[in-house]
Each structure stands twice: as C-alpha cells, then as structure tokens.
Amino acid sequence: MTISNQKELFKSLIEHHSWRQEVESFSKLIGPAIWLVIPNPDNNNFDYRNYTLGNKEAAKTHARTINELIPKARKTRRPQKLTLANGKYVYCVPISRSGQMYCYLCLLNLKNQIAPDLLGMLYYFTCTTIESIQKDIELSKLYDTIRPKTIALSTVHTISRIIGSTLEINELLPRIARLTLQVLRARRCSIMLLDKQKKFLIPHATVDLANKSARQSSLRVGTGVPGHVVKSGKTIVRPQYMCVPLVAEEYIIGTISVSYRLDNKPFGIFDREILTTLAEQSVIAIKNAQLYDEQEKLTLNSIQALASILSSGAAEHFGRTSIFINLSMSIGMELKLRSDQMRILYYSSLLHNVSQMGMPQKILRKTTKLTGKDYKIIREQHLKGTQVIRPIGGRLKAVLPIIIYHHERYDGKGYPSGLRADDIPLGSRILAVADAFEAMLSKRPYRRKMSIAQAVSEIVKCSGEQFDPVIVDAFVRVIKRSRNKIFQGEKNAWVWKRF
C-alpha cells in the first residue's frame, strides 16, 4: 500500500460513519479514552497526529509509550497492554488481515482494563471497516481510470458509426474532417488523397473553423508536409500541426492533417494517438466508398450500354431523348428527391422504354391510329419487355417497378395493374408526365407534333386524371424556369453526377 493510499485509507476510516459509531459504542463499554489510529510505521513520513480521534496534543504526549508498544504488537501480532504511572492503561491493537498490516489501534488513558472478548470485537469491527473502505477506494480509483477510457472508446465507436453510414465519398470526407476537428479540439483539418498516378495529393476536404471558404492546393508527392508524409509514410507532429498518412494495407492513399488546437496548447502524444486511430478508421470507410463509387460507375455504364441497345432496336420516336431525361430529372430535383431516389429515377429514365423490346415492328411503325387490338398487344408486350431487366437485380430492383408502372394513370385507368394515386410509385408518376410531354412534342405518323405551350396545356388539363397534380405542378414550374436547359440538344443531355 502506498503512502498516499494509506493516507486516504486512514482519512476515510476516521471520517467513516460506522467506525465513528463503533468508537462511540465501545467508549460506553470501556469508558473515556484517547483513540489513535497509527499506520504501519514502516512509512516514516506518516504523521499520525492527523489521524487521531480526540485530543491530538494528548496523543502527542503519549508518543513514547506508543513507540514502545507498536514494535511488540507488530512482532506478536497480538494486542499489547501497558499500565501507566498514573494507573491508567494503554492498549495497542494491531489490525492486520491475510498477513497485511493495516494499522495499529491505540487506546490511551483508560481507567479500566478491556476484557479480551471486547478487544477481539474491536479488532473485528475495525478490520471490517478498513476492508470496506479499501474496497471503496479501489472501486473509486477503478472508476476514475476506466470512465475516461470508456468515454473515449464510446467516442471512437460513435465516430465509426457516423462515418460508416455513408458510402458517398464526397459526403464522407468532409464528415471525417469535421469529426476529427471535434475530437482533437482543433481549428483546421484537411484530407488529401493521392491521384491515380500517385504523383499528386489532391485536397478532398478542408474544414477551417476560422475560414469557412478555406481551400488547399494540390501538392506533388515529396513537397510540403503532407507530401513528405506520403513519401516517408511517417507521421509528422509539430506544436501546432499534425499530419498522419492514410494507409490501406501496405499502400498510402493520402493524408489527414490538423492544425491549431482551440486552447492553443501544442499537440501531444495523446493527440497523435487519436489522429492515428481516426486515420485507421477513415481508411476503411474511404476504401469502402471508393469501391462503392467504382461499382456505381460500372452499374451506370452497364445501364447506359443497355439503354443504347434498347434505343437502337426501337423505332425513332420510341427511343430515349435528352428532353425526356432532362425533364424527368428536373422534376425530381424540383420535388427535392433524395440522392438515392434521383439515382434510381435516372436509371429508370434511361431504361423506361425497355418494354419496347420485342414490340412488333408493324405497331411501332404504324402510320394510322392504333386500334384496340394494338393497345392490347402493347400492354402485354410492356410486361414482357420489363422482364428483360428483372434478372439483373441489385440496384435495378428499385428501377423495375418505376418502369413497369409508368403507364398507370392517376385515376386508376392505366395499365398494367390499374393502380391509382399514391399506389403508383413516385418515379412512375414523374416518368408518366415526362413521357407524355415528350410524345406530344414528337411527330407521329398519324398526327402532327404539338407546340410546347400546347403540350404543357394538355398536361395541365389531364392533372388529377391521367397525372398526379403534385407532379404536374412541379412540371409547370420546371418548364417555366428551366425551359432552355431542358430543350438543349443531345450533347447536353443530363449526365449523372452525385446529387
């Protein structure tokens, strides 16, 4: 037991409620006395006067007697008694358990002797109280040690959850930068990733509390602190700046750096440990996001290729056009769809005419008005055509219902299932408006093409019957505001970017 622990133990014992009660009860049995608790005298620096119950000066005057009794008590491990010249008694009870000497309990100036049974009880109570205090102290110390570590661990876990909840790299990196600032209580954080050639570090996220528009320039590997960190693979710590490499397996993919602590103190070992831990967590999230990004591009390329094949096989007026895609996406944006919804809408708009696959050419190229029989074939073929993309699954799962139901009508009179209102997927309702609008602007063998104003008016006329009024309102706003953008040529067709 250390001196500081001993001091704490004795202080607690003297202040301990049940031990004070014990002293009081025993005092009634044995009469008035000076109670003294003396630590193991191996610790010479201990001043027992601070741990005395009762008159401290009286205890001081008995120092010689105490010093005489303690070695005997220590040697025999049994209570020692001494009769003073004035006929009063002094007792020294060694308090030890399992070979460990806790302290000596001295009772001074007693008028009468204490019965052995009573001394035994005194020993037992004191021992039990000390053990209880010792356990409390240990628990408290354990709590003080574990609590900050558990809080830190909980923070690491929470960060992991926050950065793991996005696969969008453009969302992920600023998020990591903000969290890093928060945990390190710093003012600026920057994340740079290596380019494909691994020659330059490109800044991807910079968060500066003092300058919200802060930007960082690209750096050639080997130049600037981050460039040196990438080249050497070693962390650089300066009083107001730290830079850690982002290492994925054996490759460095970039750096994360922080500067200026909020309290202006220099960065220390603990800060370095935290930044390294964050960097390790970030690398996993970044690699996941990069893989997702690659997969996303692959999916998009496949869909675009599929859409091209589908368009090439359809009659000219059934192919996808830039107007259709631009309009569908503009309505989606007007309705403030989420990024994932926009992506699905984009895929759907590229593939919406998949149902034309296998459509008889005589119907596609018919120059007269379609008959009821023709419509029946179209409806049947619509479902068959959409089956083409069904086995692809994955992300196209969400695309499938949008394409299948984009010929449904808001009033329930459409096909293939006669769905109505909100039962029709939102994407289908958007495509329905864009599809009809585009068709009206196209020349058909059996009718002339309409003007934009006529087509808009026709769409508005059908609001609430054929089309969802909310979509029609958004469509009208879009046409009014972004008409030029929508009617740009094929070259300016909507290109999928992150929303």
Place this chain on the structure above:
Amino acid sequence: MGLEKILSQDAHLKIIKFFNENPRSIDTITGISGWVGLTKEVTKKALKNLVKHAILIEHKTNTTKAYSYTQDKKILLKIKKWLKTSASVQ
C-alpha cells in the same frame, strides 16, 4: 433563453458538465444518458435544447444522431466562467 437559464436546468447542467469534462467526446443519446445518469427521454429533450443554443453540435446521419461540444470560444468561455462561479458559490 440565456445561458444562465439553460444552466439552471438540471439536465442541461449535467450534460454541459459532462462535455466540459470530456470535450473530445462524441456520443449518442443512449451513450450520453448513461454518462450523465438521466433517462433517454430527458436526455433527448435536453440535447435538443442545447443544440438549439449552439452549446452542442449535432452529427446527424440516416441511422445515427450524435452530439459533441461546441467549438465556439465565446460560448466555451462563458460556460467555463459560469461553472467556476457556481462551484465557488457552492
């Protein structure tokens, strides 16, 4: 609501004291309620208020909501002063 009024509420004070002692912490409602010894409902309400008053920062994702201490020096200084004064009064 001024800072004094915010700090006069027990739940707010407990949470602020927690973040003042652990300024690097970022935790969820469940985590914070455990650290400060309040129910999740009370903690949730208090956290919302503290975010409203820019004392805490909310980190929100589709699946997680976490909270951390403000980095605004002025607010931090005000809180520190208040806590110091209230401790000396006690």
